Amino acid sequence: MTNSILNAIKNLFSKPATIDYPFEKSPKNKEARGIILFEEESCIWCLKCEDVCPPGAILFTQNRENFEYTYHYNPYLCIYCSECVRACPDKARALSQCDELSPPSDDKNMNDKWFALEKEALSSKDECKELKKTKRENSDVPQQSTE
């Protein structure tokens, strides 16, 4: 009986266990995993990060004229596992992870744009491979005719 009276008085003077959510921000741990940052100058375009990503959040599309790659990243598909950071080779180190989470967005066409980008990534790589093969065959043929 005395135990319960002592507990009641102790609880009367202690702070609540919850925080006042909209008026106070929720606490963030500095070890939390967040979105991936990309440095274009150090990248060597080996495409290993695109191979390893489990949900497919990193895509590379290829330009059909000068065969250069462009990097696309979807922070809403990313699971923050940092496999891409570990897969990037030692001489490049172009990817790193910060502790910010992806911000909320109200873009209604976000899904359609990303699905179109996936198709574009596959088709642009196939077409560039074909273009390179025909270019190499065309540059071989004139040499054979002069010999």
Add this chain to the structure above:
Amino acid sequence: MKLAKEPINIEDIRAKITEFYDSSIWHFVCINGLFENDELEIQWSFTKIGAKDEWKVFYAKVPENYLLPSLSDILPTAKMYEGELRDLLGANFEGSVKGMFIEVDGLENPLRIKR
């Protein structure tokens, strides 16, 4: 890890497991099924209680749509595994009913799809 895999004829499976299984020595783990080269392979696996990772696996290969004998009176847990394999692989165990995971008029035998 000690693994002992033993091939067995599908007709003798009930007699063999009734003779082998003693619930204070062996622990029944799972019934497993594979589909390769148009043949089903079913595995029954047991481990020894108290020993470090000692496995005993019986396996049998049957043509697809063969009527397989059920073990649910010797091992009550086998009823759940047989129902699951009937739904997903099409392994026709005696006394099993479709509809545990997939609806009765839904997709047929999804685990037979190869890449």
Add this chain to the structure above:
Amino acid sequence: MSKTINIPLGSQHIALLEPVRFSFECENEKIIGVEADVGYVHRGVELACTTKFKFKQVGYVVARVCGLCAIIHSTCYTLAVEELMELEVPKKASYLRLIANELDRVHSHLLCLSHTAENAGFEALFMRTMKDRELVMETQEAMTGNRVQFDYVSIGGVNKDISVEIEGSMRSKLALLKQKVAEIEELFLNNWSLSLKYKGVGVITKESAYRCSVLGPLARASGVDFDVRNESDYLPYAELGFKSIVMQDGDIHARNIVRLKEIFESIRLIEAALDGMPDGDIASKVRGTPEGESYMRVEAPRGECFYYLKASKGQYLDRVRIKTPTFGSVPGMIEALKGQNYADVAAIVASFDPCLSCTAR
């Protein structure tokens, strides 16, 4: 022959956390027959693991089968693949994997105990246990980076290391947690309406536990000393001195006490692992592709989790078979429900601790 009626405990119910449907055949409030229907959340994980994802990515897919035992699935798959590829894992990585597994066990048992308290009508204890569980969630966030789905285990080792200040904060939080759980244990042992009124209700006898191959805390509360941690060498439990906890009665009260004492044993294992942590790398390099067959099991908070893999030298696996503990315990649960009153069913189902996302993958 008297008349019987069928009463359902439907797929949506206040006492259930996840959808499962039972249909009871009752005669004047005593249950005579039970039919169970699991499989409401089937997502086709086994097919996805062999067709859409490569073998390095399957570890992240499989962790999302269940929310409460996520790291157990990930660890079991990784151990099976490392055996197929014959990789050596550094000793420090094994110790870190053991610490993550035991932290997961502590938070899962605290969730089950708080749900039991809510079903007994004791809502203040439910909120208080959840507040104490926040200490464990903060520890997990400091160690792995996330609170529930820690993508911590990958092929070859673990992803993140422990620094000295993280270890210090872990030790102080665990010491505080031991005091709080001791207060909760005193309530469970002495309060009538919380646990003592359920002595003799929902009993699984020792013979039926052997016959139905019941797993995990359900078996250990009925007198069957069966624990995968005693029978497997892949994680260093034997070096740290592990003892399993067994009680003889088999009713709801015995299961609650087994889970409470397992929390203390897990905290002791974590502190022993932090004391004896070896030095070294946290991961080794991965080369090649897997080939062959492998069988592996690990102890989840609810029982024994089993994986079978078959591969033949490619980037994609041939067959992945997952067996989860709740799926194997369903016949045992059906045996325990026969002969009980209908009014006790909510408390009995909560004491089995069913995880339906694991059951119907």
